[in-house]
Amino acid sequence: MELKERVLETAVRMFADLGIKSVRMDDIASACGISKRTLYEQFDDRENLVRQAIEAYVKRQEEMLAGQMAQAENAIDEMWIMSGHGSEFKTSARNLMIDLLRFYPQIFEDIVKKYYEQIVACNEACLRRGKIQELFLPWIDTHIMARGFTRYLYGLHRDFSERIIAAGPVEEGQQLDEMRMLMMLFVRGITTERGRVYIDAKMKEGANNHLFK
Numbered sequence: 001m002e003l004k005e006r007v008l009e010t011a012v013r014m015f016a017d018l019g020i021k022s023v024r025m026d027d028i029a030s031a032c033g034i035s036k037r038t039l040y041e042q043f044d045d046r047e048n049l050v051r052q053a054i055e056a057y058v059k060r061q062e063e064m065l066a067g068q069m070a071q072a073e074n075a076i077d078e079m080w081i082m083s084g085h086g087s088e089f090k091t092s093a094r095n096l097m098i099d100l101l102r103f104y105p106q107i108f109e110d111i112v113k114k115y116y117e118q119i120v121a122c123n124e125a126c127l128r129r130g131k132i133q134e135l136f137l138p139w140i141d142t143h144i145m146a147r148g149f150t151r152y153l154y155g156l157h158r159d160f161s162e163r164i165i166a167a168g169p170v171e172e173g174q175q176l177d178e179m180r181m182l183m184m185l186f187v188r189g190i191t192t193e194r195g196r197v198y199i200d201a202k203m204k205e206g207a208n209n210h211l212f213k
Helices: 001-017 023-033 036-040 046-067 075-090 094-103 105-132 141-154 160-167 174-188 193-209
Strands: none
Touching: 001 023, 001 036, 001 046, 001 094, 023 036, 023 046, 046 075, 046 094, 046 105, 075 094, 075 105, 075 141, 075 174, 075 193, 094 105, 105 141, 141 174, 174 193
16 A cells, blocks of 8 residues: 555544544654654645545545445345445544534535535436336436435535534444435335335345345
C-alpha cells in the first residue's frame, strides 16, 4: 500500500472513531509512523487531507456497492442489496457525516451529496428495470419513489445530523436488521404479485437466518 493511500485510510478510521475535529495532523502522522513534515508533503493542509480522505472513503463505498450489485439476479435483489448497503452506511458513517456537516459543509456538499444523487439515480434505474421485469407496479413514479427510498435509507440530506442525533443510540446489529426489514416491506408495497412471491421468500429466508445480506 502506498504512503498516501495508507494515510487516507488511517485518517478516515480516526475521523470516524474520534471525530474529525479531535484528530490532529500530529495524530495522523504518528499513527502512520511518519513525520508531520512528510504528511504535509502529501497534503497541502488539514482541509485538503479531510477532502481527499472523504473522497477515498466514498470511492470505496461505490466500489463495494458495485461489486455487490453485480451479483443481483433482478431488480428486487438490487433493492435488497441497496437496503443493506444504505443501512450499514448510515450506521457506520454516522459520526463522520455529522462532523462534515458541522465543520466542513462544503466538503459534504461537494462529495457526499454527489454520492447521494448517484444512489438516487441507481435506485431509479433499478425501479425502471423492475417495471420491465414485471416485478414492480407499472404505474409507480420511479423518480419520487427512488428519492424517498434513498432519503430514508441513507439519510444524506441536509437534516441528516438532526435526524440521527434525535434517534438516539441503537444497537448497531439490531438497527441494521430492523431498517432493512422495514425498507423491504416498503419495496413489497410496490411489487406485482410475481414480485411479492419473490420478495416474501427472500424476507422469510432472511428472518429465519437473522441475516440480511
